[in-house]
Amino acid sequence: MKIGMNMLLWTDTPGTEHLHLLEDIKGWGFDGVELPLDDLSEDMARLYAGELQRLGLEATGIVAMPAEKADPISSDRKLRRCAVEYMRSCIDKAHILNASVIAGPLYQGLGRFSGMGPTSMEKERCVEYLRETAPYAGEKGILLAGEAINRFETYFVNTVEQACEIIDQVDSPYVGIHVDTYHGNMEELDVCRAWRAAGDRIFHVHISENTRGIPGTGNAVFPEIFETLREIGYDRWLTIEGFGKSSRELAARLHLWRPFAERDEDIAEKGYAYIASMIGAE
Ligand code: LER
Ligand code: MN
Numbered sequence: 001m002k003i004g005m006n007m008l009l010w011t012d013t014p015g016t017e018h019l020h021l022l023e024d025i026k027g028w029g030f031d032g033v034e035l036p037l038d039d040l041s042e043d044m045a046r047l048y049a050g051e052l053q054r055l056g057l058e059a060t061g062i063v064a065m066p067a068e069k070a071d072p073i074s075s076d077r078k079l080r081r082c083a084v085e086y087m088r089s090c091i092d093k094a095h096i097l098n099a100s101v102i103a104g105p106l107y108q109g110l111g112r113f114s115g116m117g118p119t120s121m122e123k124e125r126c127v128e129y130l131r132e133t134a135p136y137a138g139e140k141g142i143l144l145a146g147e148a149i150n151r152f153e154t155y156f157v158n159t160v161e162q163a164c165e166i167i168d169q170v171d172s173p174y175v176g177i178h179v180d181t182y183h184g185n186m187e188e189l190d191v192c193r194a195w196r197a198a199g200d201r202i203f204h205v206h207i208s209e210n211t212r213g214i215p216g217t218g219n220a221v222f223p224e225i226f227e228t229l230r231e232i233g234y235d236r237w238l239t240i241e242g243f244g245k246s247s248r249e250l251a252a253r254l255h256l257w258r259p260f261a262e263r264d265e266d267i268a269e270k271g272y273a274y275i276a277s278m279i280g281a282e
Helices: 020-028 042-055 077-096 120-139 160-170 181-187 191-201 223-231 248-253 264-279
Strands: 002-006 032-036 058-062 101-103 143-147 175-180 202-207 237-240
Touching: 002 058, 002 264, 020 042, 020 264, 032 042, 032 237, 042 058, 042 077, 058 077, 077 101, 077 120, 101 202, 120 143, 120 160, 120 175, 143 160, 143 202, 160 175, 160 191, 175 181, 175 191, 181 191, 181 202, 191 202, 191 223, 202 223, 223 264, 237 264
Parallel strands: 002 032, 002 237, 032 058, 058 101, 101 143, 143 175, 175 202, 202 237
Antiparallel strands: none
16 A cells, blocks of 8 residues: 555645645655645646656545536536536646546535435436546546545535445446545444445545544544455555645635644654554555
């Protein structure tokens, strides 16, 4: 398994002023960096690709499309078309970055609630959009991993079982699920049992503490998580997701208001040490 660090700790729009962080991330021991793709320009992706290559770091991408711009499950056909275009553009940026996977809650636009649970029509729309998007991702050598997130952020896919229901219908080798310990802690009765049931359909993992602070210091990240992943033969990314003092825009959309560690860097540095000790990495 490889250990990655999500840049959302510092920003949701990586720019030249954040490039220096890649050197720190490398120094702390990480294998790769997860970049928010939503507002990243192709030029910026090129700049980051060069720096990542220079430092010997790999990339993964994360998307969180705002429902007012694009929404694959909307009753508005235009927003559904926008979602396909949105993902194609993210795939292009991920390709520039040489990223292996695009993760995140890509089943739906974020920030819109219907007042009820998912309907069968919404599920059909989601499956259709992923079927349309998957071949383009495959062509570019990129996997799509849809994240199950908690009920306060979406009404559509909250659990691993719901995520599996969608991707089983999509039935593409390029589409799997993305699990996150923070969301699992809120939505699953037993996170490890849910992950075992998903097995090799898990394409991406976020290691995120129940506070969104330092992994290994709370209730959501514990040794059995790593044992379970080993048991199911998971050999992809373990990416730390935490939010710091400066990643304000997405953090506000996710209702994250207070600092979660004394120093933002502790989430990365101490989190890395904890995960490395769990998986026996150096
Ligand atoms: C959202 O809560 C989340 O976990 C992220 O991976 C994507 O925004
Ligand atoms: Mn996550």
